[in-house]
Amino acid sequence: xxxxxxxxxxxxxxxxxxxxxxxxxxxGHRSVSWYQQTPGQGLQFLFEYFSETQxxxxxxxxxxxxxxxxxxRSEMNVSTLELGDSALYLCASSWTGGxxxxxxxxxxxxxxxxL
Amino acid sequence: xxxxTQIPAALSVPEGENLVxxxxxxxxxxxxxxxxxxxxxxxxxxxxxxxxxxxxxTSGRLNASLDKSSGRSTLYIAxxxxxxxxxxxxxxxxxxxxxxGGGTRLMVKP
Numbered sequence: 267x268x269x270x271x272x273x274x275x276x277x278x279x280x281x282x283x284x285x286x287x288x289x290x291x292x293x294g295h296r297s298v299s300w301y302q303q304t305p306g307q308g309l310q311f312l313f314e315y316f317s318e319t320q321x322x323x324x325x326x327x328x329x330x331x332x333x334x335x336x337x338x339r340s341e342m343n344v345s346t347l348e349l350g351d352s353a354l355y356l357c358a359s360s361w362t363g364g365x366x367x368x369x370x371x372x373x374x375x376x377x378x379x380x381l
Numbered sequence: 382x383x384x385x386t387q388i389p390a391a392l393s394v395p396e397g398e399n400l401v402x403x404x405x406x407x408x409x410x411x412x413x414x415x416x417x418x419x420x421x422x423x424x425x426x427x428x429x430x431x432x433x434x435x436x437x438x439t440s441g442r443l444n445a446s447l448d449k450s451s452g453r454s455t456l457y458i459a460x461x462x463x464x465x466x467x468x469x470x471x472x473x474x475x476x477x478x479x480x481x482g483g484g485t486r487l488m489v490k491p
Contacts, residue, residue, distance in 0.1 A: 270424075299478060309470070309481040322477040356424055358479075370415060370472075370479060372425035 268293065270359050270373035278379045284345040287376045291338050291359030298340040299370070300332060303354040312355075315340055316362060344378075352380045383408045383475035387482035394461055395490050402456040402485045404471035409449045415479070416445050416456050417470045425470065429456070461489045 271290045279285050291298050300312040311324040315334035332342040338359075344351055354377050358370040384407045394400055404414070413432045417425040431438045431447040431454065438445050444457040454471055468486045472479040 272424075297477075301479075308483050309472075309479075311478040311480075314477045316477075324478065354422070358425075369413075369427060369430045371427060372417070374424040377422070 270357060270371055272355075272357050272373040272376050274376060275374065276377045276379075278381060279347050280381050281347055281349060283347050284343065285347060285378060286341055286343045287355055287357075287378075289340045289342075289357030289359075289373060291340070291357075292371055295359035295361050295371075296338055297360045297362040297368075298334055298338065299358045299360075300340070300342050301356045301358065302326075303356060303375075304352075309356070312342065347380045349380050351378065353378060383411075383473055383480040385471060385473050385480050385482040387469075387471060387485050389485060390483060391486040391488075393488045393490065396461060396463060398461050398489075399457070399459050400461055400487075402458070402469050402471075402487070404454040404456070404482055406452050406454075406473045406480075408473070408475065409452050411449065411473050413474065414445075414447050414454050415472045416443075416454075417472065419468045419470060419484070421468075428469075458487075461487075463489050463491050465489050 273288045297316045299314040303309045313323045318334045329345045334340045354375045356375045357373045360368040388403045415430045416428045429438045429445040442459040447454045468484045470484045472481045
């Protein structure tokens, strides 16, 4: 089975621009979560989607948004980029069938640099 | 609100040593706890998932234990190797999300 894939792997943007990151979960997985990782804050939860619905959202400004498609692929968008948005963005997928929480599998991440 | 702490933050050991990484969490009403490994600039690799009904889980040289009553989990690495050098993270579920500890950065010297 293929793992979680994220594209692009690296991005360089300038302040004020917007960016869209993509995540394809493991086949059969219906839940996709997004996390931001920075040296100062560690790993922080952004949001989680299940069956095209956002089920939970972390404490991030409205500039961060996401969506999930019918094939479970997910995108996250960051508008009006700030220098502080420079981070590794990680996507995780899980099955979440039956039990409230299943094992999470992470992708390789997208390294976003904002200049 | 779930809070997860990992001690120590960094650890340097000679090759061959057995070592223990610690993880503590504040909300013991968890379904499971997951341990991950992260190499520099890379994503997270799932190492072990311990269900709340289990006390231990083993994979090769790795053994993880979970004590919900005390809010603690430990990751035991036997006969450490230079290839084990990485950051190890534990994560506890809180609702539909994972709360991560700050990680333990492990260096195994040849």
